[in-house]
Amino acid sequence: xxxxxxxxxxxxxxxxxxxxxxxxxxxxxxxxxxxxxxxxxxxxxxxxxxxxxxxxxxxxxxxxxxxxxxxxxxxxxxxxxxxxxxxxxxxxxxxxxxxxxxxxxxxxxxxxxxxxxxxxxxxxxxxxxxxxxxxxxxxxxxxxxxxxxxxxxxxxxxxxxxxxxxxxxxxxxxxxxxxxxxxxxxxxxxxxxxxxxxxxxxxxxxxxxxxxxxxxxxxxxxxxxx
Amino acid sequence: xxxxxxxxxxxxxxxxxxxxxxxxxxxxxxxxxxxxxxxxxxxxxxxxxxxxxxxxxxxxxxxxxxxxxxxxxxxxxxxxxxxxxxxxxxxxxxxxxxxxxxxxxxxxxxxxxxxxxxxxxxxxxxxxxxxxxxxxxxxxxxxxxxxxxxxxxxxxxxxxxxxxxxxxxxxxxxxxxxxxxxxxxxxxxxxxxxxxxxxxxxxxxxxxxxxxxxxxxxxxxxxxx
Amino acid sequence: xxxxxxxxxxxxxxxxxxxxxxxxxxxxxxxxxxxxxxxxxxxxxxxxxxxxxxxxxxxxxxxxxxxxxxxxxxxxxxxxxxxxxxxxxxxxxxxxxxxxxxxxxxxxxxxxxxxxxxxxxxxxxxxxxxxxxxxxxxxxxxxxxxxxxxxxxxxxxxxxxxxxxxxxxxxxxxxxxxxxxxxxxxxxxxxxxxxxxxxxxxxxxxxxxxxxxxxxxxxxxxxxxxxxxxxxxxxxxxxxxxx
Numbered sequence: 086x087x088x089x090x091x092x093x094x095x096x097x098x099x100x101x102x103x104x105x106x107x108x109x110x111x112x113x114x115x116x117x118x119x120x121x122x123x124x125x126x127x128x129x130x131x132x133x134x135x136x137x138x139x140x141x142x143x144x145x146x147x148x149x150x151x152x153x154x155x156x157x158x159x160x161x162x163x164x165x166x167x168x169x170x171x172x173x174x175x176x177x178x179x180x181x182x183x184x185x186x187x188x189x190x191x192x193x194x195x196x197x198x199x200x201x202x203x204x205x206x207x208x209x210x211x212x213x214x215x216x217x218x219x220x221x222x223x224x225x226x227x228x229x230x231x232x233x234x235x236x237x238x239x240x241x242x243x244x245x246x247x248x249x250x251x252x253x254x255x256x257x258x259x260x261x262x263x264x265x266x267x268x269x270x271x272x273x274x275x276x277x278x279x280x281x282x283x284x285x286x287x288x289x290x291x292x293x294x295x296x297x298x299x300x301x302x303x304x305x306x307x308x309x310x311x
Numbered sequence: 312x313x314x315x316x317x318x319x320x321x322x323x324x325x326x327x328x329x330x331x332x333x334x335x336x337x338x339x340x341x342x343x344x345x346x347x348x349x350x351x352x353x354x355x356x357x358x359x360x361x362x363x364x365x366x367x368x369x370x371x372x373x374x375x376x377x378x379x380x381x382x383x384x385x386x387x388x389x390x391x392x393x394x395x396x397x398x399x400x401x402x403x404x405x406x407x408x409x410x411x412x413x414x415x416x417x418x419x420x421x422x423x424x425x426x427x428x429x430x431x432x433x434x435x436x437x438x439x440x441x442x443x444x445x446x447x448x449x450x451x452x453x454x455x456x457x458x459x460x461x462x463x464x465x466x467x468x469x470x471x472x473x474x475x476x477x478x479x480x481x482x483x484x485x486x487x488x489x490x491x492x493x494x495x496x497x498x499x500x501x502x503x504x505x506x507x508x509x510x511x512x513x514x515x516x517x518x519x520x521x522x523x524x525x526x527x528x529x530x531x532x533x534x535x536x
Numbered sequence: 537x538x539x540x541x542x543x544x545x546x547x548x549x550x551x552x553x554x555x556x557x558x559x560x561x562x563x564x565x566x567x568x569x570x571x572x573x574x575x576x577x578x579x580x581x582x583x584x585x586x587x588x589x590x591x592x593x594x595x596x597x598x599x600x601x602x603x604x605x606x607x608x609x610x611x612x613x614x615x616x617x618x619x620x621x622x623x624x625x626x627x628x629x630x631x632x633x634x635x636x637x638x639x640x641x642x643x644x645x646x647x648x649x650x651x652x653x654x655x656x657x658x659x660x661x662x663x664x665x666x667x668x669x670x671x672x673x674x675x676x677x678x679x680x681x682x683x684x685x686x687x688x689x690x691x692x693x694x695x696x697x698x699x700x701x702x703x704x705x706x707x708x709x710x711x712x713x714x715x716x717x718x719x720x721x722x723x724x725x726x727x728x729x730x731x732x733x734x735x736x737x738x739x740x741x742x743x744x745x746x747x748x749x750x751x752x753x754x755x756x757x758x759x760x761x762x763x764x765x766x767x768x769x770x771x772x773x774x775x776x777x778x779x
Contacts, residue, residue: 102671106754139400142536145671157534160402171397173388175329187321188403190314229397291759460683467676471668480663484656485683488690491698509697517690524686528679531601535675 092117092268098147100133107133109292120263122279123272125289131272132241139165139239164235168242170226174215178225179208189233200228220251237268244275252278276301318403322411336384344377344427352434362435367497370431379479381419382461385412386469405530416458440503452514453493460486463525466532489517548730555727563720575633581725582625585732589619597681600674609674614739616658618732623655649695657684
């Protein structure tokens, strides 16, 4: 494992929702240009960690630094794809992307069309997103996340409810982005899909990182596939 | 923030397009205020003289209730598929979102008033005895008072467990001075009895103070999770 | 800390008894209103105390938004709760006094209406606190408190102008007050303020304790589910112990 500069560092992160704690003192550093996979049972804190890294969840205690800044300050370098689509169901893919492009100060159809083509969808498709299949919607959601060409991508369950073929295609796409120098974080239950592509597996349990391994099999117990 | 207005307009255009496709808020609001007008006219059967005294109150209460319908719809749309998170991770200023939502609601409620005001005039046999044009600033300032603070508090209440129920509970107590100003100004203009200037100035003050506070604090509300 | 609280509690109790004695027996009987006027020694100090508490709420809310210190949020919560209680006392004692003196239970008088609107605003503040998820409650509540404070002068002017347009019963508040009455009033106010401070203090400690317990429970419950899952799967126990 070669030493690369840390792009994200997390220090003693605690996140509490009332009587429920989601993160219980997470400290870690993540290197740039790598494909990280976050694994763990339901309720292990994976999504909360991802949201804290993306600046959506404010830690109860502790600090997150992305590119040496707060996640909010680094927001132009962050692409975030959540479990829900983060798209307006009543508008077409192109209309959605044009709106979100404006939020990043990007105007014109060209970048939007490029992002849609990158996920292998047709920019001319006039159907509203609400009528897309789950796989298409996930890919359109990914297109929204990569629209502004961020350095870091946070993806929450990008392969859930997607057929194997589409999922493999998405993994190929992500691999291409990693090879182009982007840092990728994926929360998933389907570790088998990303085996051989991912650089690092991060095992979470009970709101803590319990192990970090270079390959899926190095972690003895493994995680149930759901 | 030079990106404020382009993003406000983009967001407003998006909202108008979505509203145009579904017409959810507009239709439910129109029908709701029609119901309020009909029920009020059953409940009170006033003579023309009396109705001039109470119409200001009736009209604004009807608009207030209908505005609640629109205000709650505004943010419900952003919560579906958690689209609001996409806005929150973007560098777009929070106030652009607030302004676009408030302007969108302003347009909706003004439309509603344009349709419902003649209906009120017919149902209650109203004839303006004061200076009729003064109703225009009262309408504009009053509507902005309702939608600016309403949009803000809707963004707060949508995050609570009671969601839609919560909005009137926090909006009504705080908007008491605004509602009183609108009602009094309208009553004075309709009955031609006195000068509404004090109430219009008070309404303007409310608008300025509350809009400033909304713009100063919206980022805090949007980024609270 | 505990000792100071006990001393203050005893002092407050003595002060309240002394103030009660002063209000009931020492203060002179009002010429026209009679003994009913004595409710004034409870009504007015309650109102002053409530207003002070609402002011404390505003300061604590602003402090919370600036400093993000959870203790400021607790102060804001506590002062609003106790303030609403004192405000309720004002709204209940007001009509009891008004009925025999003015012949009516309620009038849209400036001070009465302002107190009522304040009460409504702070009740809605407490309702918001009650029904929002705990992670975001402090921020939303602090924001609402600021709006509430901004609203007060506007309410004041609207009622003030409304009143000048509509006939109102004459209220004999403008005249001079007997110095002995003022003396009793101030003693009662002191006693009430001490009492309010005592209640706030107790409530503050309780709330801090409740939050500590909640936090500990939250971390513990996560740890328990974590370790039980570990044991079930035969994994190695967690590295870091419970905090």
